[in-house]
Amino acid sequence: MALHMKKSIRTPITIILIVVVLGIILFPKIKPMLISESGSKIVTPTGAKGPRGSGQPLLASGYVIVPTEMNELIYSTGSLIPDEEVELSFEASGKVVGIFFKEGARVKKGELLAKINDRPLQAQLLKLQAQRKLSEEREFRQRQLLDRDAISRESYDQVATELQSLDADIMLLVARISETELRAPFDGVVGLRLVSEGAYATTQTKIVQLVKISPLKIEFSIPERYAGEVTPGYPITFVIDGIQKSFTAEVYAVAPKVDVDTRTIVARAYYPNKNEELKPGRFASVRALLSKIDNTISVPTEAIIPEMEGEKVFIIKNGKAQEVKVTLGLRTESHVQIQKGLSFGDTLLTTAILQLRQGIPVQLDTLVTNKSIVNKQQ
Template sequence: MATKNIFRISITIILVLVLAGIIFYPKVKPMFSSGQEEGPQPGMRGRGAGQPLYTSGYILVPTKMNEMVNSTGSLLPDEEVDLAFETSGKVVGIFFEEGRKVKKGELLAKINDKPLQAQLLKLQAQKKLVEEREYRQRQLLDRDAISRESYDQVATELQSIEADMMLIEARIAETEMRAPFDGIVGLRMISEGAYATTQTKIIRLVKTRPLKIEFSIPERYSGEVTPGFPITFVIDGFPEPFEANVYAIAPKVDVNTRTISVRAIYPNTNEELKPGRFASIRARLSEIENAVSIPTEALIAEMSGEKVFIYNNGKAKEVKVETGLRTESHIQIREGLNFGDTLLTTAILQLREDLPIQLDTLVTNQHLVNEEIQ
């Protein structure tokens, strides 16, 4: 029995030791750690005392920088007007077909003018009689048979009748609605026999050749866009872009949007485009050949100016730069860098003057920098 008790006690002690080892081993292990780093941080791969910083290089070559402004706009008719009569009356004639072209001066509709025509006939008859009297009086005046005063009375009466006739003719003209310019008439809003007033819209006349394109640009570009400035615009349903030229610029910046309104003209010779359509506008502003351009993330801004780091004989070299044209992803460098320099583009915040550098990636800037500004 004593042997069995000793065996049980031994087993119990062993189990207690194993359990204690499982519980306390993770806490004890760090005490015997070798002190080695778990792994290199970004830009610090394998770097210890005196070890180089790993970064990427960007070889500068001549590029072409284009600054494009993207905007949205609408197509507007060259001229547009809602036509109405200048006087009130019953519509006695409609002489146009909806949706067709009309010429300037063409008669489109007419109001009843019979009372006015009757008045005109009466005045014409009176004028004839007064003209005969004026003729006879002038003959007598030439022979000094009547006084000058008698002749002037007849001449004045003739002038008064002529003035009344001109007034009636003007009122008759008001009963005629004529096209003020060449264009296309829309859908008529009244029928023959209806009574029309000066507020009654009869038809809309639209001139679609040429077309205007209205859009807005940021205020900072107002000095670059001038009359004659070329733009391109895209319309849904047409595979190729259209070209137009700016002809007018608003004299004032919109204080709410800080943009300035611009209008361009498109010939629309074949009248393939309709007013009111949405247009995507593209305007090329600045274009620089053989520019030194760098990615925006490589530029470091400081109180004293702007700088970059370049690779020089295995070390980082700080260079002060003067910038120019800025786009969304690239910046033109006017002074400080030359073609062939290797710009450092990663681990920017860790770079210092004369810091040992190891290039793990080297890129040549061979693409066209053509950015779009919204």
């Protein structure tokens, strides 16, 4: 009987413990419901923004619209290349018997630079010239006889043909002798010589490099969408690392096709380089001005809100947000031209864009102005 009484007492205690544990677990979840039903208010922590419609102003940054200069530029990289460049070689093979240039010196077009042995050819030329003299005298006598009808026309024609054949042989030999001479094909500066006197040179042997560095060419690439804007005669500027000034050049040619790998088109410009201060092969940072707009309206890109019907922005007027439909123009990396919708002096809202609504109170925390915007395209 005592055992039965102990079991009767233990059962109510177990139930009470279970109820207490369940209460501890569920109380945090039902507490908000109890507070809401009792009519209590939820208090926003100090410093936090109130919910929309509470009357508390929304903090946002403002951008005062002033007349702006917008420049659309293409920034590219390029290289300086010579106007003309060639590696000179002989047109014939033979022993080098003379080198007549000084390394790094300036030479004129047609100037003799080097020569290979031509003595056998000169000897053949003397022989042919002697034969021609005899053939010429024979032709003279035969012509006189033909005028008197002393010989047949056929006999005269044979002598005349021999003279013409000798003339052709002499011309061929003179051409072969000229192939033993290496002459400058244009005005320029010779580089370092690659052979010495006494060496045997073939038509594949490089003797010296000749370059023309006045003027210079600047080769650079532009995005394909600007292919129709950068045309011959277009001015560009470029800078060289280590030189504290910019240089001006003029485009003279644009490639006829777009590179399918880079989606760019190659252009070349001339720089006079009259003082020859720039050397071929150097790296150049190129800039081309596509368009320049004075006294226009430009706004930060982040202030633009795209919609199905177009784009809009928010301005602040009388302490409240006002929605304005806008028409966009030139785009830069950070700004957009506004062609219609805004006026100088308007204060554009640039932050809290997602929270802005027509007519809600707004308080400015910062105010920015900007007068010069440049578009940089790589």
